[in-house]
Amino acid sequence: MNHQGMTQQPDIADFIVANMHVVAVPSVPEIRLYSAHPGSGLWRLASDDAGDDAPPPYWAYQWAGGLVLARHFLERPETVRGRRVLDLGAGSGLVGIxxxxxxxxxxxxxxxxxxxVAAIGLNAALNGVDIIAxxxxxxxxxxxxxxxxxxxDLFYDAELGARVTAFLDRCVDAGIEALVGDPGRAHLPHARLRLVAEHAVADVGTGQAATTKPSAVFSFG
Incomplete structure (x- = not known):
């Protein structure tokens, strides 16, 4: 939505600190993130040039696929210990953290x-980890x-899902391991996936640990 009267883009990091709440992540309370709430006013971060084409603020919420990967890494640290990790479609950095x-x-x-990207830097510092965004x-x-x-959680859209699948194919061909966290979105490439683990985690943007759904970690190959 293009809101009238917005004349200057706020500094992103300053805005996040001033307007978002630092909360323990539902289902992954070991991690704290700057998170959206009804009074955040995230529309003010949309540029005037973007207008109605401004992307939805997906980054400001914790999606089930990211939550299940984060839970998996903390419970099975040997999965990533000593390894170089790419958090693809990182949002505000939960999985990378x-x-x-x-x-x-x-x-x-x-x-x-x-x-x-700005939120990733803030959230990484908040949790005492180093991340390159x-x-x-x-x-x-x-x-x-x-x-x-x-x-x-990048398989909610057909075109995006196809692009991510092609990218993961190239990664696997190069000898890179690929893990997918997902609650069962519509465009998940089931034929390419092997179940690794399951956890019940919070659903998209609910902010309530009590509202959970089964989600899975898959190996892609």
Whole structure:
């Protein structure tokens, strides 16, 4: 939505600190994030140029696929310990933060929304981990120099799902492990997945640990 009267883009990091709440993450209380609430006014982060095409603030909420990956990394730290991790579609950095807390040697977090990129830096500092945030869509570029790619909840859209699947194919061909966290979105490539673990985690944006749904961690190959 294009709100009239917005004349100056606020500093993203300052806005997040001033207007979002630091809360323990539902289902992953070991991690705290700057999170949206009804009074956040996230529309003020949309640029005037974007108008009605401004992307939804997906980054400001914890999705079930990211939650299940984060839970998995903290409960099975050997999955990422000592390894280079890419958190693809990182949102505000939840999965990457969990990987860092579990002992990953380095964490890259790729996010297309620049507001999310700012949040990743703030949230990483909040949790005492080091993350390098990458702004933009990396799925069409070179395969990253990492050991494992973590994909949290990117199969809700057909075109995006196809793009992510093609990217993971290239990663696997290059010897990179790929893990997918997902509650069963419509465009999940089931034929390519092997179940690794299951956890009941909070659903999208509910902010309530009591509202949970079964979600899974899959190996892609």
């Amino acid at each position: 969990a990987a860092g807390m579990a002992g990953a040697s380095s964490v890259l977090a790729a996010e297309v929304d620049r507001n999310g 990458i702004s933009g869509d990396v799925t069409g570029g070179r395969v990253p120099e990492v050991d494992i790619v973590a994909v949290g």
